[in-house]
Amino acid sequence: MADYIEENNEVEMLENKHKKEKKELQAHIQALKKVAKNDKTKKKELTAEIVRLELELEDRQKKEIEEVSKELSIENGFEQTDENEEIKVKLSKAQKRRVKKEQQEREREQEIKLQEKENINGPRNLENQAICNRLKEMNLKVYPISSDGDCLYKAVSHQLLVKRKQSLSVEELRKQTSNYIRENKEDFMPFLSHPETCDMLTDGEFEEYCEKIVNSKVWGGQIEIRALSNNLKCPISIIQATGPSSIEQGEEFEGPSLVITYHRHMYRLGAHYNSTLVIADEEHIEN
Structure with a gap:
């Protein structure tokens, strides 16, 4: 019993x-x-x-x-x-x-x-195939980045190490991005809107937006790419499957372009960024 x-x-x-x-x-x-x-x-x-x-x-x-x-x-x-x-x-x-x-x-x-x-x-596989084909023409291959909200910053961090031998952590990149947007508020405010009302952000909402970049794993988009490029003073190329084969940011800057890939269908909850490697060099770069 x-x-x-x-x-x-x-x-x-x-x-x-x-x-x-x-x-x-x-x-x-x-x-x-x-x-x-x-x-x-x-x-x-x-x-x-x-x-x-x-x-x-x-x-x-x-x-x-x-x-x-x-x-x-x-x-x-x-x-x-x-x-x-x-x-x-x-x-x-x-x-x-x-x-x-x-x-x-x-x-x-x-x-x-x-x-x-x-x-x-399906769309995910077709998109991956298109991106890989475009990269192959550039003698490049996708370098996978984990999907956790930091993918943009991790991809840029990896590219800085590969292309410029520069080591910057995700935390450092997030902080620099937030500070740059805050310091150049007039340039960025017209492109920021409230996700529900679509109205331009108030001063308080703008500050909250900048704080989230630093203190959360909020996903980065075109605004953050522009801030990263301007702050790092280097060009960034975003390879995608549909539309223009690449979107260029910071073309006025000198030096090798940081090449990342943009995937709309990589993961179920939204878009994703990966980094890239020269095909011949892939085996020599540690994950």
Whole structure:
């Protein structure tokens, strides 16, 4: 009897943990929805990202349930010998519901795998192919940058090291970018607007914008590229798949151009920047 109570307590603790994780995920999803509130493109991408996050959580929780069930079966003298053999442990109603849900999840995962095969000719792969073809003409290749909000600054930092033997961290680049925009407020204010009202930023909102560049992982765009180029006094070339093959910033400056790539479909929640390497030199640069 004591063993049965202990087993139920272990299952109950796991179920409570899973409930908490699901609540935390829902809170995170609501935060993401607020970010993409007025952007139709991001809303579509957000739907796919939400599915991915939910699948990851469900898959991890499923594995935890299977592990606990396996441990309980061994403790009760019933070792599972076949993947499809029923575990001879008294299951609660909640566990039975989870077993049924696991089967549905496996079927759903199979559908996703089939969809991924169909996406070979999707926008992400087509975009990557176009960018790689354009880089190849320049004897360049994509150097992957992690997607965490710092991608622009990491790409520029990598290019500074490769092209100019100059070492500047993401934190330093963010600080310099923020200071440059703040010091040249009249040049940048006309191009900044509130994401919801589309009105020009107030002085307070402008200061908040500059602060976020330094104190958060807010994504960098054309405004930040312009500030980086002007502050570093070097040209920056942005290679993309659609539209002009490259967008040039800071052409008035001398020296080799920092070449980065702009991907609209690399990740589900928005655009992404990568760096580049000369093809022949790629193996000699440490990640």
